[in-house]
Amino acid sequence: MRFGEMGVAMMMSVRMASPLLLIFLIMIHRVSSADWGVSYSPSHICALKNSSVIMSCTYTYPTGYKIEKVFWSRLLIHGEEPPDLSEDPEYSQRLQYLGDKEQNCTIRLSHVTQKDQHMYCFRFITDKPGGKWLGKPGVTLNVTDLQVEAPERVTEGHNVRLTCKSSCTLTDRATFIWYRNSQPLTERRDRNNQLLLQSVRREDAGRYSCALHGHTYISPAAQLNVSYPPKSVSVSISPSVIVEGDSVTLICSSDSNPPAEISWFKGGTFVGSGRIYSISKISSDHSGEYKCRSSNEHGEKYSDAVTLNVMYPPRSVSVSISPSVIVEGDSVTLICSSDSNPPAEISWFKGGTFVGSGRIYSISKISSDYSEEYKCRSINEHGEKYSDAVTLNVMYPPRSVSVSISPSVIVEGDSLTLICSSDSNPPAEISWFKGGIFVGSGRIYSISKISSDHSGEYKCRSINEHGEKYSDAVTLNVMYPPRSVSVSISPSVIMEGDSVTLICSSDSNPPAEISWFKGGTFVGSGRIYSISNISSDHSEEYKCKSRNKHGEKYSDAVNLYIVSVRCFSSVALAVAVSAAVLLGGASGAFMMYICLTKRMNRRSAMKESAISDPGEDTYTALELKSTTSDLYDTLTTVRPRPPEDS
CATH class of the missing domain: 2.60.40.10 (Immunoglobulins)
Known part of the structure; x- marks a missing residue:
């Protein structure tokens, strides 16, 4: 029986003993148990989870006993021997006995967990019967973890205090280490369990955990929300x-x-x-x-x-022109407007021909040669687009003014059209002039049933707001058949032997060909028909015919009256007087006058001839001044001579 068990039996028997005996027994027990005992220091341990715990222990027993077995146990079951922890699989690898079999009963328990929270007692057994001892109460072991206590949220700039808490007061003299986002805050090693953050910044936000210096255990992280x-x-x-x-x-x-x-x-x-x-x-x-x-x-x-920056192909491509009204010689600017991203490259086209590049296309001293449809092409990496075509409308004064005539050959009675051609912008107003006289307006000047009276020089004048110009004059050449055909005779009085000229006058276009007829017989051509040394044989009706491609016309017939001058007797004079009477009136008298005049002229000529040429025997002895004219002058009207044999 153990000493402890012996004490219990003694107390039960004391109840039936006398008081003196009871006192004696108590005194004996105290003396006996004083040699047996276990002392723990400390008797309460608060250990950090996963740390190693040393349970310091000493024990005593009476002299004369020999220790045969020592061990630690964590529970006591009535009637059963307390189990040896070194034989428990949960402890065998973690429990290390540091004492001896004499007095020291210290052990180390490593990697403690919450399951290790118990009261642990030391047990030793001696070599004598009943020499056993269980030291109780033993060492109470509490195992704690660490928890960071932090406010749920703190505002930037405020102070905040974090606390590393444990469920019991740690036995060891603890030095705390703090971690933020698993990185140690090496500058913060405090012997107390609090971390003070002053004027907290948003960079201080994170997961905070704590640990004890020299221990591997780190608390669960607490989120600091700034x-x-x-x-x-x-x-x-x-x-x-x-x-x-x-x-x-x-x-x-x-x-x-x-x-x-x-x-x-x-x-x-x-x-x-x-x-x-x-x-x-x-x-x-x-x-x-x-x-x-x-x-x-x-x-x-x-x-x-x-x-x-939204990229898109060209659109809304258009051309503007400056100035809006363009006069030849001006400087002109065409501007291509285009909406695109990125900005487009601009090309210019006149008709379908490329003429330049760039947003602005300029023309200095413009001429009508530049009049045409222009457009620009806007192109970037996303597409291209052409503007609508615009017409470059160059204004200029009239030029190249000319007149054309239709038909080209104009015959009297035709309808005629004169057309004035003029290059100008804006279109010119046209006026017509014959000679210098205004005759009409409009590009076309028409004459119906034209006559030769319309012949002449015509020109047109082209005028607009920028200037005026006349055409060259054109001649209106009206063709017509002969008309007003007549014959004139020179001289007017024809003496036998004279040279006579017949002239045919004719109005025609083109000029007519002239033919001469004596009676009905063709006798010659040309406007003038001449007869030299005329005689009575030439006496006849003469007429001319005027002919061109458009027609022909005869003149009225004319008679040639040939006068014969001779020296006759009074008989001849009587005949002449008779002839004068026959001719009658003024005509007969005129003929007599002519005849006498001719005769006197001839006498004078003969006298002069006789004086100049004494050898001439004709009329040599005739003194005209001393003779009486009526004795020698005879007026004879020569008519066509009858045949010799009649």
């Missing part, structure tokens, strides 16, 4: 190059706590909410500056503006 207004607000755009028709995403990035509400603005106009702002099938209308606003309960902040 509240602060938004900062670092920015916008990113995807894709980076935006073409019209693409889907575009704008993302607002913001550092804030609590998370901020995001609003989107185009220019100064609200367009949407949320961290992501999406535009499907983007167009150039969406181009502009965008920014987001990040706001929470502590404040707000705008991002820098970003430009949404």
Whole structure:
């Protein structure tokens, strides 16, 4: 029986003993148990989870006993021997006996856990019967973990205190180590269990944990949530190059706590909410500056503006002209306007021919040669577009003014058209002049049933607001058949032997061919028909015929009256007088006058001849001045001579 068990039996028997005996027995027990005992220091241990614990222990027993077995046990079961922890699989690898079999009963228990929380007692057994001892109460072991106590949220700029708490007061003299986001705060080793953060910053936010110096165990992390207004607000755009028709995403990035509400603005106009702002099938209308606003309960902040640069092919391509009214000699500027992104390259075309590049196409000292349709082509990497064609309308005064005549050959009675051609801009007003006299207006001047009276020089005048010009004169040459055909005779009185000229006068165009007829017989051609040394044989009716391609016409017939002058007797004179009577009146008298005049002229000629040529025997002895004219002059009207034999 153990000494402890012996004490219990003694106490039970004491109840039936006398008081004196009881006192004696108690005294004996105290003396006996004084040699047996176990002492623990300390008797209560608060150990950190996963640490090693040393349970210091000493024991005593009476002299004369020999220790045969020592061990530690964590529980006591009535009627059963306490189990040896060194034989328990849960302890065998972690329990190390540091004492001896004499007095020291210290042990080390490593890697303690919550399951190790018990009261542990030391047990020793001696070599004598009943020599056993269990030291109780033993060492009470409490195993604790560490917990960081921190406020749920702290506002930036405030002070905050974090506490590393355990469920019991650690026995060891602890030095605390703090961690933020698993990184040790080496500058913060405190002997107390608190971490003070002054003027907390948003960078101080994170997961905080604590540990004891020299121990591997680290507490679970506690989140320190630092509240602060938004900062670092920015916008990113995807894709980076935006073409019209693409889907575009704008993302607002913001550092804030609590998370901020995001609003989107185009220019100064609200367009949407949320961290992501999406535009499907983007167009150039969406181009502009965008920014987001990040706001929470502590404040707000705008991002820098970003430009949404939407690329698109050229459109709204047009040409403007300066000045609006262009006069030959002016300087002219054509400007191509085009809406495109990126800016387009501009090419210029006159008709279909390339003439230049650049937004502005200039022409100095313009002429009508530049009049044409112009257009520009706007092209960039996304497409091309042509402007509508514009006409370069160059104003200039009349030039190249000319007259054409239809038909080319004009015959009297035809209808005639004169056309004035003129190059001018604006179109000119046309005036017509015959000689210097105004005769009409309009590009076409018409004459119906033209006559030779219309012949002459015609010209047109072309005039507009910029100047005037006359055409060269054209001659209106009216063709017509002969007319006013007549014959004139020279001299008017024809004496036998004279030279006579017959002239045919004719009005025609073109000039007519003239034919002469004696009676009905053709006798010659040409405007003049001459007869030299005329005789009575030439007496007849004469007429001329005037003929051109347009017709012919005869003159009236004329008679040739040939006068014969001779020296006759009074008989001859009587005949002459008779002839004069026959001719009658003034005509007969005129003929007599003519005859006498001719005769006197001839006498004078003969006298002169006789004086100049005495050898001439004709009329040599005749003294005309002494003779009486009526004795020698005879007037004879010569008519066609009858045949010799009649």
